[in-house]
Amino acid sequence: xxxxxxxxxxxxxxxxxxxxxxxxxxxxxxxxxxxxxxxxxxxxxxxxxxxxxxxxxxxxxxxxxxxxxxxxxxxxxxxxxxxxxxxxxxxxxxxxxxxxxxxxxxxxxxxxxxxxxxxxxxxxxxxxxxxxxxxxxxxxxxxxxxxxxxxxxxxxxxxxxxxxxxxxxxxxxxxxxxxxxxxxxxxxxxxxxxxxxxxxxxxxxxxxxxxxxxxxxxxxxxxxxxxxxxxxxxxxxxxxxxxxxxxxxxxxxxxxxxxxxxxxxxxxxxxxxxxxxxxxxxxxxxxxxxxxxxxxxxxxxxxxxxxxxxxxxxxxxxxxxxxxxxxxxxxxxxxxxxxxxxxxxxxxxxxxxxxxxxxxxxxxxxxxxxxxxxxxxxxxxxxxxxxxxxxxxxxxxxxxxxxxxxxxxxxxxxxxxxxxxxxxxxxxxxxxxxxxxxxxxxxx
Numbered sequence: 001x002x003x004x005x006x007x008x009x010x011x012x013x014x015x016x017x018x019x020x021x022x023x024x025x026x027x028x029x030x031x032x033x034x035x036x037x038x039x040x041x042x043x044x045x046x047x048x049x050x051x052x053x054x055x056x057x058x059x060x061x062x063x064x065x066x067x068x069x070x071x072x073x074x075x076x077x078x079x080x081x082x083x084x085x086x087x088x089x090x091x092x093x094x095x096x097x098x099x100x101x102x103x104x105x106x107x108x109x110x111x112x113x114x115x116x117x118x119x120x121x122x123x124x125x126x127x128x129x130x131x132x133x134x135x136x137x138x139x140x141x142x143x144x145x146x147x148x149x150x151x152x153x154x155x156x157x158x159x160x161x162x163x164x165x166x167x168x169x170x171x172x173x174x175x176x177x178x179x180x181x182x183x184x185x186x187x188x189x190x191x192x193x194x195x196x197x198x199x200x201x202x203x204x205x206x207x208x209x210x211x212x213x214x215x216x217x218x219x220x221x222x223x224x225x226x227x228x229x230x231x232x233x234x235x236x237x238x239x240x241x242x243x244x245x246x247x248x249x250x251x252x253x254x255x256x257x258x259x260x261x262x263x264x265x266x267x268x269x270x271x272x273x274x275x276x277x278x279x280x281x282x283x284x285x286x287x288x289x290x291x292x293x294x295x296x297x298x299x300x301x302x303x304x305x306x307x308x309x310x311x312x313x314x315x316x317x318x319x320x321x322x323x324x325x326x327x328x329x330x331x332x333x334x335x336x337x338x339x340x341x342x343x344x345x346x347x348x349x350x351x352x353x354x355x356x357x358x359x360x361x362x363x364x365x366x367x368x369x370x371x372x373x374x375x376x377x378x379x380x381x382x383x384x385x386x387x388x389x390x391x392x393x394x395x396x397x398x399x400x401x402x403x404x405x406x407x408x409x410x411x412x413x414x415x416x417x418x419x420x421x422x423x424x425x426x427x428x429x430x431x432x433x434x435x436x437x438x439x440x441x442x443x444x
Contacts, residue, residue, distance in 0.1 A: 020212025025162030030169030078370025156299015243424030290342025
């Protein structure tokens with residue numbers, strides 16, 4: 001982070017605080033990499049559900065239930081955290097809940113049949129809900145650390161370090177899986193251990209965040225309205241934040257496609273292309289490596305070119321990824337799609353968080369990041385659930401489902417066109433926040 005300067009970090013922010021913030025991305029990325037993408041997703045479909053025709057749909061349904069819970073509750077939790085200056089306290093509680101839920105997934109192989117399916121789905125709903133809370137809350141710290149002109153870089157640092165954390169966790173799990181397979185042990189033996197490894201890395205790395213990242217927000221004067229009333233007022237004043245609303249609409253579309261890649265990549269690789277579990281884990285490891293590079297480089301590119309054109313470029317790459325994945329028939333060809341997906345994933349995910357930070361009023365950071373989380377979780381319902389439904393309706397044809405995913409990225413591109421970052425930043429600073437105006441955001 002040698003590029004830290006007054007143009008990047010806000011006055012009084014120290015590098016160690018930024019490192020502590022970025023370490024939360026390091027901590028929680030192992031959850032999505034191992035549980036949602038590489039290991040437990042494929043184990044649920046092939047092991048817990050015994051590759052039943054409804055297995056992929058059941059997996060996407062469990063995730064969708066968790067995202068529905070987050071949509072209903074996160075904006076209000078964010079509003080409450082803003083009012084009480086309690087983002088860090090809530091982050092610590094949600095982290096503990098996700099860690100415990102992840103560790104409990106190790107119990108699923110102890111059951112069989114409908115009981116195993118029910119337990120696995122319940123624990124995925126629980127752990128993924130609290131993971132989503134943590135992701136939103138940590139994002140709300142970003143505008144306290146970075147200036148408007150530096151949010152792309154700082155967000156990119158966090159995502160890049162996050163993918164490193166995902167690779168480290170997955171690498172540790174892969175080492176154990178290879179050791180277990182070498183001794184003839186089945187997935188029912190090594191999957192529980194990977195869940196415990198993931199929970200342990202999450203807990204230990206998050207402690208670095210809690211030790212280094214301060215809570216800068218202070219409790220606000222208690223207004224007579226409740227958090228729900230405050231949230232309704234924010235929606236009612238949507239015209240004052242129309243560029244933020246355009247961003248949310250764009251996010252619902254393109255993040256739906258990203259969610260398909262995150263939640264179904266391992267299933268597609270094994271069920272359609274023919275990867276075995278160890279090959280899938282190596283594939284996801286390399287995908288994370290590409291994503292780390294994409295997030296880091298894109299952070300600088302985003303601040304140089306402008307948020308909107310940079311995000312548009314990443315969405316075009318996503319369209320190419322879907323087309324390639326739908327057409328290739330060999331493992332070698334699928335590797336090309338995975339590499340491009342990694343670059344696009346790091347870029348597009350970093351962009352959304354940075355753009356939200358620019359457009360959020362300084363006194364409503366957790367609330368507006370809660371709205372952003374509402375959009376990303378709605379996307380995570382629309383994308384994977386539609387993928388699962390298309391797969392089910394076409395008799396298991398996942399190639400058609402992945403090709404249909406291009407529609408989400410194209411819609412995201414179209415919804416990005418009316419967004420004006422300079423106008424949106426001005427609206428955020430005029431929202432009566434009382435926060436110090438930062439440098440103006442680029443109009444792009």
